[in-house]
Amino acid sequence: MNNFFKSLILIFTVTAVFLCIQPQMFAAEYMPLRMNSINNHSIGVYFASQEIKIYMAPDEKSELKEIIKWDKLNIEAIPQELSSAEIFLAFVPDKKYAILSVMSENDNEDWVEVLYNKKTGEKGWIKLQNQDSFKTWLELIQSYGKENRLYFLADIPEKYKKLYTNPDETSQTIQDDAFISVQEIEPTYISGNWMLVRAIDYNKTAQIGWIQWRDSDGNIFVFPKFGSD
Numbered sequence: 001m002n003n004f005f006k007s008l009i010l011i012f013t014v015t016a017v018f019l020c021i022q023p024q025m026f027a028a029e030y031m032p033l034r035m036n037s038i039n040n041h042s043i044g045v046y047f048a049s050q051e052i053k054i055y056m057a058p059d060e061k062s063e064l065k066e067i068i069k070w071d072k073l074n075i076e077a078i079p080q081e082l083s084s085a086e087i088f089l090a091f092v093p094d095k096k097y098a099i100l101s102v103m104s105e106n107d108n109e110d111w112v113e114v115l116y117n118k119k120t121g122e123k124g125w126i127k128l129q130n131q132d133s134f135k136t137w138l139e140l141i142q143s144y145g146k147e148n149r150l151y152f153l154a155d156i157p158e159k160y161k162k163l164y165t166n167p168d169e170t171s172q173t174i175q176d177d178a179f180i181s182v183q184e185i186e187p188t189y190i191s192g193n194w195m196l197v198r199a200i201d202y203n204k205t206a207q208i209g210w211i212q213w214r215d216s217d218g219n220i221f222v223f224p225k226f227g228s229d
Contacts, residue, residue, distance in 0.1 A: 030084050030085045032090060034154050038153075040220070041218060043103065048068075055124055056125070059125075065124045066078070112126055138190065141190065141195070141222065147224075149185060163210065164210040183202050184200050185197045
């Protein structure tokens with residue numbers, strides 16, 4: 001009998017520990033690392049509040065598809081049980097960043113269509129409470145890139161791993177292996193898909209030149225450093 005009760009106590013203890021740990025697992029920091037982490041058909045990003053209501057159509061009378069709540073320790077999605085990595089493009093709860101990919105806007109530009117389940121490709125509409133919560137890719141790179149600096153995604157094609165003297169692939173390269181030791185990028189000026197940058201290596205040495213920050217197919221090569229250093 002004593003062994004039976006000891007077993008029950010052990011089971012309850014393990015369960016309690018698991019329940020305490022589980023929310024922290026779902027709230028783990030997440031940042032895009034590879035090119036396919038970012039949908040190349042997206043037009044920008046949405047900075048989510050701590051409660052998100054996702055609708056079938058850009059109308060609050062339409063079907064409510066998902067409600068997502070998050071904080072530093074937990075994320076709750078109803079009716080689907082989704083993790084932060086499945087929902088968000090980037091998730092840094094300690095800094096209050098929860099970012100979704102935006103696929104389109106409605107005509108009045110007061111709703112955005114977001115990708116909220118990266119695993120299944122499910123999309124839905126969010127009503128903008130604050131116009132600053134939606135940033136096009138250009139706005140994101142310009143504003144948050146200058147504030148936080150940028151990092152390169154891991155699997156950039158080799159032909160883009162160069163610094164150029166001018167925003168043109170036929171121009172002279174400054175250093176063919178410039179990306180090997182680059183720790184972060186400081187954007188200075190953007191012209192189309194090209195960006196004039198200070199590429200800073202691990203020794204804090206800077207090289208100034210032009211890079212392509214995205215290609216003509218919409219593939220993104222850089223992202224702001226929202227995460228902890």
